[in-house]
Amino acid sequence: xxxxxxxxxxxDPSRDARRWEEVVRxxxxxxxxxxxxxxxxxxxxxxxWRPALALVAAVAAAAWLPVLLSPxxxxxxxxxxxxxxxxxxxxxxxxxxxxxxxxxxxxxxxxATNADR
Amino acid sequence: MPxxxxxxxxxxxxxAGDRAAGEALVRRHLRPAYAVALAVLxxxxxxxxxxxxxxxxxxxxxxxxxxxxxxxxWLVRIVRNRSLDxxxxxxxxxxAVDVAxxxxxxxxxxxxRSALRARLLAAMERLPPVPREVVxxxxxxxxxxxxxxxxxxxxxxxSRQHLFVARRTLRAWLEGASPEEASHGS
Numbered sequence: 001x002x003x004x005x006x007x008x009x010x011x012d013p014s015r016d017a018r019r020w021e022e023v024v025r026x027x028x029x030x031x032x033x034x035x036x037x038x039x040x041x042x043x044x045x046x047x048x049w050r051p052a053l054a055l056v057a058a059v060a061a062a063a064w065l066p067v068l069l070s071p072x073x074x075x076x077x078x079x080x081x082x083x084x085x086x087x088x089x090x091x092x093x094x095x096x097x098x099x100x101x102x103x104x105x106x107x108x109x110x111x112a113t114n115a116d117r
Numbered sequence: 118m119p120x121x122x123x124x125x126x127x128x129x130x131x132x133a134g135d136r137a138a139g140e141a142l143v144r145r146h147l148r149p150a151y152a153v154a155l156a157v158l159x160x161x162x163x164x165x166x167x168x169x170x171x172x173x174x175x176x177x178x179x180x181x182x183x184x185x186x187x188x189x190x191w192l193v194r195i196v197r198n199r200s201l202d203x204x205x206x207x208x209x210x211x212x213a214v215d216v217a218x219x220x221x222x223x224x225x226x227x228x229x230r231s232a233l234r235a236r237l238l239a240a241m242e243r244l245p246p247v248p249r250e251v252v253x254x255x256x257x258x259x260x261x262x263x264x265x266x267x268x269x270x271x272x273x274x275x276s277r278q279h280l281f282v283a284r285r286t287l288r289a290w291l292e293g294a295s296p297e298e299a300s301h302g303s
Binding site: 002004005006007008009010011012013014023024025026027028030031032034035 | 131134136139140143144147148151169173175176179233234237238252253256257287288291
């Protein structure tokens, strides 16, 4: 301890330790706030694109769920006979069989496809 | 127990967004900032305000502190400038620093301490700014002459000289002698 030291403790702002600790915390909090970058309005809006994209994806998934789970969309089991309604497949089958489809068959094939849609 | 991080380390951590480091930096430098502000303003309440505002400002501009290890000196310059601005504002308001009033702030019920504060502040009036800063940083904050020299941009020898003169003047005033007597007495 320096014996020549002048006692300046009456000027010490931290004599009231509890008050000083509170002051320190407040200044640190204000400092942290001051360091936070101030973003422009477009930048703030741009910051929302990720959550917005996630929300849209969730809504889309929810909308598709019933379709995906419907019996029409299930995968046929091995060996299961499935009615062919695709006009392309129908045309291919007729070609392979050397068959010449009648008008009614063509309309039925197209119509079934349209009805599916 | 891990060693205390250096001021430079704390500055880098605050820059990286570490809130705990921010609190540690404030805890380490708020009192010295107050001492420098008090040296200019001679009013404890005003000095506390300026010290707090200066630290908040320093945090805001922390990226401008090119040498984190010399944060103390950088902060001292901010505090000095802000204290001088505050002194001008106070003067413009026509409110001269009333030492007795300044001494009474925050010490209600402690007449003896209040009187001592008033005498110390009155004695401080007799000192030029730099010796005032030196004696406050050394005898109130416990800084070494090396730390004071680095922060105030003076040599260690200069710091010792300022402290010697400041102590002699203050002691003479506190003991009732005039500063002229004190300066000629030794």
